[in-house]
Amino acid sequence: MHDASRARPCARLHAIVTSNSRPPFVALGAFYFFYFAVIGGFMPYWGLYLQSLGFNAEAIGELMAVVMATRIIAPNFWGYIADSTGQRLRLVRIGAFMICIGWLGVFVAREFWPLAAVLLAYGFFQNAILAQFEAVTMAHLGPQRERYSQVRVWGSLGFIVTGTGLGLAFDYYDVAMLPLALLACAVATWLASLFVPDIATPTRHEADSNVWQLLKQTPVWSFFLAHFLLQLSHAPYYTFYSIFLEEHGYSRTHIGWLWGVGVLAEVAMFIVMHKFLPWVGEQRLMLISLLLAALRWVLIGQFVDSVVVIWLAQLLHAASFATFHAAAMTRIYRYFGDGNQGQGQAIYSMLWGTGVALGSWWVGMLWASDSGPWIFTAAAGLCLLAFLILHYGAWRNGPSALPRTLAPTISA
Numbered sequence: 001m002h003d004a005s006r007a008r009p010c011a012r013l014h015a016i017v018t019s020n021s022r023p024p025f026v027a028l029g030a031f032y033f034f035y036f037a038v039i040g041g042f043m044p045y046w047g048l049y050l051q052s053l054g055f056n057a058e059a060i061g062e063l064m065a066v067v068m069a070t071r072i073i074a075p076n077f078w079g080y081i082a083d084s085t086g087q088r089l090r091l092v093r094i095g096a097f098m099i100c101i102g103w104l105g106v107f108v109a110r111e112f113w114p115l116a117a118v119l120l121a122y123g124f125f126q127n128a129i130l131a132q133f134e135a136v137t138m139a140h141l142g143p144q145r146e147r148y149s150q151v152r153v154w155g156s157l158g159f160i161v162t163g164t165g166l167g168l169a170f171d172y173y174d175v176a177m178l179p180l181a182l183l184a185c186a187v188a189t190w191l192a193s194l195f196v197p198d199i200a201t202p203t204r205h206e207a208d209s210n211v212w213q214l215l216k217q218t219p220v221w222s223f224f225l226a227h228f229l230l231q232l233s234h235a236p237y238y239t240f241y242s243i244f245l246e247e248h249g250y251s252r253t254h255i256g257w258l259w260g261v262g263v264l265a266e267v268a269m270f271i272v273m274h275k276f277l278p279w280v281g282e283q284r285l286m287l288i289s290l291l292l293a294a295l296r297w298v299l300i301g302q303f304v305d306s307v308v309v310i311w312l313a314q315l316l317h318a319a320s321f322a323t324f325h326a327a328a329m330t331r332i333y334r335y336f337g338d339g340n341q342g343q344g345q346a347i348y349s350m351l352w353g354t355g356v357a358l359g360s361w362w363v364g365m366l367w368a369s370d371s372g373p374w375i376f377t378a379a380a381g382l383c384l385l386a387f388l389i390l391h392y393g394a395w396r397n398g399p400s401a402l403p404r405t406l407a408p409t410i411s412a
Contacts, residue, residue, distance in 0.1 A: 023141050023147075023151075024140060024197050025151060027192070027195045027196045028137055028140060028151045028154075028196060029151055029153075029154035030192040030195065031133060031192040031193055031196055032133075032151065032152060032155035032158065033154040033155060033157060033158035033192070034158055034185055034186075034188040034189040034191075034192050035129075035130065035133075035189045036155035036156065036158040036159045037159065037185040037188070037189075038099075038126070038162075038182055038185045038189060039159060040158060040159030040161065040162035040163040040166075040259075040263070041162040041163070041166050041178060041182050041185065042182060043163075043238050044163050044166075044167070044241070044242050044255065044256065044259045045166055045170065045242065046178070047060050047064065047239060047240065047242055047243050048170070048242055048243065048246070048252075049178045049179075051243065052175050053110060055112070057240075057243075057364055057368075058364050058367075059112060059364075060239070060243075061239060061240075061360050061361055061362075061363055061364010061365065061367065062360075062361060063112070063116060063119060064238070064239045064360040065356075065358070065360040066116050066119045066120055066123065066357075067119050067120075067122065067123040067126075068123070068356040068357035069354075069357040070123030071127040071349050071353015071354065071356075072350050072353050072354050072357070073124075073350075074124045074125070074128035075128050075131045075350050075353070076346045076347070076350055078091055078128040078129070078131070078132060078346065079132070079343045079344075079345060079346030079347075080343065080346075082135070083340060083341070086200065088132040088133075088135050088139075089133075089136050089196060089198050089199070090198075091129070091132055092132050092133050092193050093193045095125040095126075095128055095129035095132075096125075096129055096186070096189050098121075098125045099122060099125045099126050099186045100183065100186045100187050100190055102118065102121040102122045102124075102125060103118075103122055103179070103182065103186055105118035105121070105122075106122075106179040106183075107179055127349060127353055128349075130349065131345035131346050131348070131349040132345070133193075134329065134345050135341040136199065137152075138329075139199050139200075139341075140197075140199055145330065147274055148274075148326065148329055149269075149270040149271070149273035149274055149277075149322075149326045150270070152270055152325075152326070153267050153270035153271055156264075156266045156267040156270060157263075157267060158185075159259075159263045159266075160260045160267070162185065163256055163259040163260050163263060164256045164257055166178065166181060166256060167252050167254075167255055167257065167259065167260075168253050170256075171251060171252050171253045211336070211343050211344075211347075214335065214336070218392075219393045219394060220335060220393075222390055222392060222394075223286075223328075223331060223390060223393060224347065224348070225386070225389050226290065226386040226387070226389050226390035227324075227351055227355075227386075229355070229382045229386035229389070230290060230293060230320070230324060230382075230383060230386050231351065231354075231355030231356050231359070232356070232359045232379075233293065233294075233297060233355075233359070233379035233380070233382040233383050233386075234321075234356060234379075235355065235356050235363055235379075236363045236372075236375050236376055237376075237379075238356055238360070239359075240367055240372070240375075242255050244300075244304065244372045245258065245304070248304050248305055258311065258314050261311060261314045261315065262315070263317065265314065265317050266318050266321060266322040268318060269319075269322040269323055269326075270326065273323070273326045276323075277326065277327060277330060282327040282328075282330055282331050283390075283394050285323050285324070285326075285327040286323075286327050286390060287390060287391060288323065289320060289323040289324035289327075290324070290384070290390065291383070291384075292316050292319035292320060293316070293319060293324075293383040294380040294381075294383035294384050295316065296313050296317070296320050296380075297377065297379040297380040297383065299312065299313035299316075300313050300376050301373040301375065301376025301380070302373055302376075302377065304372065304373070320383075328348065332344045332345060332348055363375055
């Protein structure tokens with residue numbers, strides 16, 4: 001009797017914490033913060049770390065491509081399991097723990113193939129858990145899904161902390177400390193996942209399980225193809241931006257601040273996105289993002305020696321990533337509904353990884369000391385092509401082209 005009376009308040013507290021009317025913003029934000037803190041250290045400085053180990057540009061591109069290529073398989077594999085079982089948060093916790101275990105191999109791997117194997121294992125879990133956590137976040141937000149950007153902004157802040165902090169550190173300390181810093185952030189990510197309240201997420205329903213039929217619809221495939229091309233255009237930035245700047249005389253502290261200001265712009269956009277999204281609409285926001293992304297790559301490629309222009313170009317990260325991503329998350333939820341969120345997020349993540357992996361491999365093959373300007377300009381061309389494809393998808397078919405149960409999900 002006494003134990004039952006003690007259990008009831010705990011049950012009531014758990015009900016309050018997990019209620020959709022009061023999403024656990026702190027717990028969700030903490031996970032995003034540490035997850036993207038790992039990426040904030042990895043993306044700007046992993047190329048420099050590999051360079052310090054003696055790898056050339058081709059090998060650096062290939063090793064970066066290994067990590068990105070795991071997004072081709074891992075998200076779909078995990079998405080299928082998550083949609084079938086509904087155990088998304090449990091899979092996130094397992095994956096976050098395995099990231100910590102897998103990352104230990106970096107401390108002993110120094111040759112190409114052992115390091116590639118470690119990065120393959122790391123990427124398999126790192127690139128799989130985000131898609132499922134996005135679905136968990138949407139489930140917690142419930143009818144307040146327009147507030148997604150206010151949760152996701154903490155990931156951007158985590159990126160800034162490591163992106164700028166490590167840049168300052170590497171001007172005084174050896175870049176060899178990078179793996180240890182990333183391990184600490186990975187452990188914090190796993191710990192943060194333990195504090196996120198579990199929530200029931202729908203499993204796949206027979207009525208809406210035919211994802212391939214949905215992907216055949218012109219508005220859907222054009223959206224995903226535009227997303228793929230946008231990520232392909234980001235490959236030179238993710239893989240060689242820091243190296244490109246260092247070749248043109250920028251210090252590592254300066255490089256860290258440039259990465260940081262880009263994410264600060266992203267933060268600002270995420271904060272106000274819940275107001276812009278209903279007003280402007282998903283389609284228009286994504287089209288604007290693609291045009292501004294093209295402008296950004298031209299500025300980086302052609303005006304790298306102008307400090308003012310490079311800083312202005314970094315502010316456009318708010319468009320090339322934040323605006324498109326926030327609008328895309330809303331569109332994916334509408335396209336795939338509750339029962340297929342895992343697969344919808346997995347396809348989005350898979351195309352992200354495919355684009356960056358192919359781009360990293362391509363850029364690594366072509367990179368030379370004087371090739372940066374035209375490679376970034378070519379990336380701008382990919383964004384313009386994505387703009388035309390996305391616009392075509394909206395022009396060619398409207399909501400009536402989708403299955404009746406999903407028709408209301410298309411937004412112009």
